[in-house]
Amino acid sequence: MHRLKAALQGLFCALLVLIAQPVLADWAVNMPRGVTQISNEVYELHMIIFWICVVIGVGVFGVMFASIYLHRKSRGVKPATFHESHTVEIIWTIIPFFILIAMAIPAAKMLIKMEDTRNADMTVKITGYQWMWGYEYVDQGVSLYSRLDNESNTVRQVKSGLDPKSVPNYLLNVDNQLVLPVGKKIRFLITANDVIHAWWVPDLAVKKDAIPGFVNEVWTKIDKEGIYRGQCAELCGKDHGFMPIVVKAVSEAEFKLWIEQQKNPTQIANASAPTSTVALNAATPQ
Amino acid sequence: MSTAAAHDHHDHHQPRGLVRWLTTTNHKDIGSLYLWFSLIMFFIGGIMALIIRAELFQPGMQMVNPQFFNSMTTMHALVMIFGGVMPAFVGLANWMIPMMIGAPDMALPRMNNWSFWILPFAFAMLLSTLFMDGGAPAGGWTLYPPLVLQTGDALPFAIFSVHLMGISSIMGAINVIATILNMRAPGLTLMRMPLFVWTWLITAYLLIAVMPVLAGAVTMLLTDKFFGTSFFSAAGGGDPVLFQHIFWFFGHPEVYILILPAFGIVSQILPTFARKPLFGYASMVYATASIAFLSFIVWAHHMFTVGMPLAGELFFMFATMLIAIPTGVKVFNWVATIWQGSMTFETPMLFSLGFVVLFTIGGFSGLMLAITPVDFQYHDTYFVVAHFHYVLVPGAVFAIMAAVYYWLPKWTGHMYNETLGKTHFWLSVIGMNITFFPMHFVGLAGMPRRIPDYAVQFADFNQVASIGAFLFGFSQLLLVWIVIKCVRGGPKATDRVWEGAKGLEWSVPSPAPYHTFETAPSQKVIEAETHG
Numbered sequence: 135m136h137r138l139k140a141a142l143q144g145l146f147c148a149l150l151v152l153i154a155q156p157v158l159a160d161w162a163v164n165m166p167r168g169v170t171q172i173s174n175e176v177y178e179l180h181m182i183i184f185w186i187c188v189v190i191g192v193g194v195f196g197v198m199f200a201s202i203y204l205h206r207k208s209r210g211v212k213p214a215t216f217h218e219s220h221t222v223e224i225i226w227t228i229i230p231f232f233i234l235i236a237m238a239i240p241a242a243k244m245l246i247k248m249e250d251t252r253n254a255d256m257t258v259k260i261t262g263y264q265w266m267w268g269y270e271y272v273d274q275g276v277s278l279y280s281r282l283d284n285e286s287n288t289v290r291q292v293k294s295g296l297d298p299k300s301v302p303n304y305l306l307n308v309d310n311q312l313v314l315p316v317g318k319k320i321r322f323l324i325t326a327n328d329v330i331h332a333w334w335v336p337d338l339a340v341k342k343d344a345i346p347g348f349v350n351e352v353w354t355k356i357d358k359e360g361i362y363r364g365q366c367a368e369l370c371g372k373d374h375g376f377m378p379i380v381v382k383a384v385s386e387a388e389f390k391l392w393i394e395q396q397k398n399p400t401q402i403a404n405a406s407a408p409t410s411t412v413a414l415n416a417a418t419p420q
Numbered sequence: 421m422s423t424a425a426a427h428d429h430h431d432h433h434q435p436r437g438l439v440r441w442l443t444t445t446n447h448k449d450i451g452s453l454y455l456w457f458s459l460i461m462f463f464i465g466g467i468m469a470l471i472i473r474a475e476l477f478q479p480g481m482q483m484v485n486p487q488f489f490n491s492m493t494t495m496h497a498l499v500m501i502f503g504g505v506m507p508a509f510v511g512l513a514n515w516m517i518p519m520m521i522g523a524p525d526m527a528l529p530r531m532n533n534w535s536f537w538i539l540p541f542a543f544a545m546l547l548s549t550l551f552m553d554g555g556a557p558a559g560g561w562t563l564y565p566p567l568v569l570q571t572g573d574a575l576p577f578a579i580f581s582v583h584l585m586g587i588s589s590i591m592g593a594i595n596v597i598a599t600i601l602n603m604r605a606p607g608l609t610l611m612r613m614p615l616f617v618w619t620w621l622i623t624a625y626l627l628i629a630v631m632p633v634l635a636g637a638v639t640m641l642l643t644d645k646f647f648g649t650s651f652f653s654a655a656g657g658g659d660p661v662l663f664q665h666i667f668w669f670f671g672h673p674e675v676y677i678l679i680l681p682a683f684g685i686v687s688q689i690l691p692t693f694a695r696k697p698l699f700g701y702a703s704m705v706y707a708t709a710s711i712a713f714l715s716f717i718v719w720a721h722h723m724f725t726v727g728m729p730l731a732g733e734l735f736f737m738f739a740t741m742l743i744a745i746p747t748g749v750k751v752f753n754w755v756a757t758i759w760q761g762s763m764t765f766e767t768p769m770l771f772s773l774g775f776v777v778l779f780t781i782g783g784f785s786g787l788m789l790a791i792t793p794v795d796f797q798y799h800d801t802y803f804v805v806a807h808f809h810y811v812l813v814p815g816a817v818f819a820i821m822a823a824v825y826y827w828l829p830k831w832t833g834h835m836y837n838e839t840l841g842k843t844h845f846w847l848s849v850i851g852m853n854i855t856f857f858p859m860h861f862v863g864l865a866g867m868p869r870r871i872p873d874y875a876v877q878f879a880d881f882n883q884v885a886s887i888g889a890f891l892f893g894f895s896q897l898l899l900v901w902i903v904i905k906c907v908r909g910g911p912k913a914t915d916r917v918w919e920g921a922k923g924l925e926w927s928v929p930s931p932a933p934y935h936t937f938e939t940a941p942s943q944k945v946i947e948a949e950t951h952g
């Protein structure tokens with residue numbers, strides 16, 4: 135037995151060393167808080183339920199380990215003979231029931247809020263393709279396609295031999311970003327052209343399937359300017375891992391300017407820098 | 421009761437060698453066939469998992485192309501579920517149910533032979549798709565259309581093999597039900613049956629209820645692909661989401677098919693090594709039945725993001741949360757069973773205790789997943805992968821291993837090597853946690869499942885998971901070694917192998933004679949060996 139213990143200890147230490155090696159990089163262990171009211175609420179509900187589970191777990195495992203430690207034959211314990219008790223069985227059926235009700239109430243409230251897509255300030259139609267996203271600003275008459283950026287695409291080829299760490303935002307960068315204004319209730323209409331995809335941006339706490347022949351609705355209201363990244367979340371074929379989503383949240387004024395640029399690319403191009411985002415509208419799916 | 425003489429007598433007109441195994445109708449032979457088959461499938465499915473983990477060891481695509489990666493995730497799941505876990509449980513049912521209820525054999529022995537021998541052909545066909553034009557199915561084990569309809573030549577082969585597995589499962593289930601309801605020794609009432617028999621009875625009903633549903637769903641895929649129907653094509657008036665509803669109406673009870681017999685196994689083993697009767701036998705039976713019932717009304721929690729109406733989302737959230745109650749009752753009962761026992765920690769006990777702790781962790785993440793608004797964030801991420809591997813690896817697989825160690829001396833007449841067994845347990849439990857625990861973190865941090873390459877910030881935890889996977893995978897070679905060594909010889913096992921063991925299977929010699937109960941056990945033996 136001693137040899138076995140020593141061997142296991144050795145193995146455990148070896149593994150610790152292996153694990154400890156790349157400590158320098160990112161060890162994110164939790165969901166992002168995000169940048170919308172909903173995403174913050176989701177984060178908080180997630181943490182509440184997590185802690186409830188932890189407390190129950192500590193209780194159950196505590197009793198279990200106490201039993202394993204105290205009630206061992208090697209300590210000369212004589213086994214008890216009890217094998218049922220209606221009272222405790224009823225108690226441990228009813229108490230979890232109340233805990234579940236306590237969880238279900240805030241969850242239901244939040245769900246009702248999340249599904250309320252009425253009174254949106256603007257609408258963006260999102261279409262999933264194998265393998266890119268199409269975005270259409272329904273009210274502004276602007277549309278664009280968004281696919282994995284060239285740099286990531288080169289590196290991710292099988293046996294490219296290139297180092298993913300050298301690419302900024304490897305696999306989470308696109309050629310054309312989805313630009314959205316902050317502080318506006320934006321309704322997304324989500325559909326797909328070929329197979330089922332899912333549009334997911336963790337910082338917005340928005341994930342919805344894009345299904346051919348169906349239009350799903352979901353909404354968001356972004357609080358903070360910035361760039362938020364996500365990925366397709368439904369297996370959609372060989373390049374499923376390579377259709378990222380990038381949302382650029384900007385101020386309303388900046389958004390209006392950007393829309394104008396999209397509408398009149400040539401005019402803007404003549405007026406200012408010649409190589410702006412002219413080609414956006416020209417991009418078409420394969 | 422059978423004797424050694426009866427044993428010889430019956431062997432006398434048995435064919436030998438390969439023909440014996442092809443034509444056998446004996447529940448023990450068929451049980452062994454099922455178990456060996458599932459062991460082979462565990463290794464085939466395991467190799468696929470290691471290919472996945474090797475590719476994910478670091479960011480960038482180093483080894484396989486994305487299409488093959490998807491084939492590996494798809495085939496790994498199909499092989500593990502239908503080839504690994506389910507046949508292992510059927511093997512245990514074949515071996516143990518007749519011995520536990522005082523019956524000479526299964527009720528339908530010839531059908532039993534058939535239900536086993538279908539499987540090698542089904543899986544030969546499924547695995548052959550790896551070599552076909554367009555590759556093996558790569559649309560995920562859930563086979564969602566329209567994606568799965570893009571499969572190449574493999575589609576009809578994969579679907580036919582799913583049909584065969586379903587036929588085999590249904591026949592196995594009918595046999596289990598017929599055996600339990602008709603072949604119990606006189607005096608062995610339903611509420612005196614060992615928990616393993618109870619959980620299998622309920623599982624068998626689940627199988628009969630849902631396997632035809634899967635068969636229907638995949639047949640519709642087949643006609644959509646080849647006969648111009650459009651069940652699942654919106655362009656033809658069909659509905660791609662309909663498939664998901666039908667699939668998960670099968671698929672959710674299926675996950676309980678993969679765990680209920682494990683509940684039964686653990687409920688046999690904990691009392692033995694705690695030397696104390698199972699706490700709350702009756703509530704264990706009712707909890708199992710409640711879980712089985714609830715499993716039919718929660719399927720849509722697998723598809724919270726498809727855009728169901730609010731009322732549907734609320735209903736499926738509440739119903740799913742309810743499952744925590746009977747499951748909690750079971751866990752509390754197991755803890756109460758060991759409380760104030762007199763415990764020893766032989767390998768089956770270690771695996772069972774590992775089961776209770778780790779399965780409960782999987783249960784907690786399951787409860788988190790049930791909360792719809794939060795599930796939107798977890799859905800289709802590695803958090804889900806972590807969750808279902810916590811319920812399936814330490815749940816189903818550890819329970820199967822516990823069962824093998826527990827009954828191996830009864831099957832072979834020899835004791836296995838306890839030190840090696842314990843080593844196998846510790847390597848498995850450490851490897852399993854290193855593999856799957858970090859998946860919670862990358863999932864929460866935003867890594868989708870089923871992607872062959874990932875953003876750099878997920879690199880470290882993926883590396884850890886891959887190291888754990890190889891440790892876990894290679895540790896399983898130890899199991900093969902221990903089992904083969906035990907089959908070939910070793911210290912003689914006593915009849916009642918474990919000091920605290922109760923049950924009819926321990927009232928017969930080790931190894932159990934070829935036909936166990938040619939005459940039913942007496943009322944006195946039944947009363948001594950069953951609870952209450």
